[in-house]
Amino acid sequence: ETGVTQSPTHLIKTRGQQVTLRCSSQSGHNTVSWYQQALGQGPQFIFQYYREEENGRGNFPPRFSGLQFPNYSSELNVNALELDDSALYLCASSPPADGRAYEQYFGPGTRLTVT
Amino acid sequence: AQSVTQPDIHITVSEGASLELRCNYSYGATPYLFWYVQSPGQGLQLLLKYFSGDTLVQGIKGFEAEFKRSQSSFNLRKPSVHWSDAAEYFCAVVSPNRDDKIIFGKGTRLHILP
Numbered sequence A: 001e002t003g004v005t006q007s008p009t010h011l012i013k014t015r016g017q018q019v020t021l022r023c024s025s026q027s028g029h030n031t032v033s034w035y036q037q038a039l040g041q042g043p044q045f046i047f048q049y050y051r052e053e054e055n056g057r058g059n060f061p062p063r064f065s066g067l068q069f070p071n072y073s074s075e076l077n078v079n080a081l082e083l084d085d086s087a088l089y090l091c092a093s094s095p096p097a098d099g100r101a102y103e104q105y106f107g108p109g110t111r112l113t114v115t
Numbered sequence B: 001a002q003s004v005t006q007p008d009i010h011i012t013v014s015e016g017a018s019l020e021l022r023c024n025y026s027y028g029a030t031p032y033l034f035w036y037v038q039s040p041g042q043g044l045q046l047l048l049k050y051f052s053g054d055t056l057v058q059g060i061k062g063f064e065a066e067f068k069r070s071q072s073s074f075n076l077r078k079p080s081v082h083w084s085d086a087a088e089y090f091c092a093v094v095s096p097n098r099d100d101k102i103i104f105g106k107g108t109r110l111h112i113l114p
Helices: none
Strands: A005-007 A010-013 A019-024 A031-037 A044-050 A053-057 A064-068 A074-078 A087-094 A110-114 B003-005 B010-014 B019-021 B024-026 B032-038 B044-050 B056-058 B064-068 B073-078 B087-094 B102-104 B108-113
Touching (some): A005 A087, A010 A019, A019 A087, A019 A110, A031 A074, A044 A064, A044 B102, A074 A087, B003 B087, B003 B102, B010 B019, B024 B073, B032 B064, B032 B073, B044 B064, B044 B073, B073 B087
Parallel strands (some): A010 A110, B010 B108
Antiparallel strands (some): A031 A044, A031 A087, A044 A053, B003 B024, B019 B073, B032 B044, B032 B087, B056 B064, B064 B073, B087 B102
């Protein structure tokens, strides 16, 4: 069974640029959530995708957007990058709703540095 | 507002000693509760979860946690720590059927003395 994978591992961007991060969910999981983890902080919920539609969003501006594909993989897009966007971005997948929908299985993350 | 508090930013224990990491939450009803562990440069791994039922839950790697409704707490324990337990530990809660957003605490960094 393949776990959650994310790409790239590390990324350096310049302020104002755009970035796309990718996530492949664990086999059998149909829900994907994205989190931002700043240095020394806990993960903060960005949004969740279920059946290719956004299914909940945290307190992040519209320049954070996402997609989920039919194979349940997902992308996180961030436009107009700001220095404060520097963080570890975590993707997590969840199994179908049967009492386990809240179990989150995390990928290793993408470290984004904005200069 | 819903919140999760992990009062200890850092904790240091000797290898073989017992461990308790504290977690308090502020919710209108009993939420679902989780503990995750994050090793340096890694994603988060689920240690254990509480949805309902027995308030003492067993997890992986010898960890357990006890839900205490009266104290709004969900503390993580381990009878004897190993050097490999050095990591960051996060408590998380979700209010099911409300907004379903998972809220994480700020984490507790565990250091192990040889």
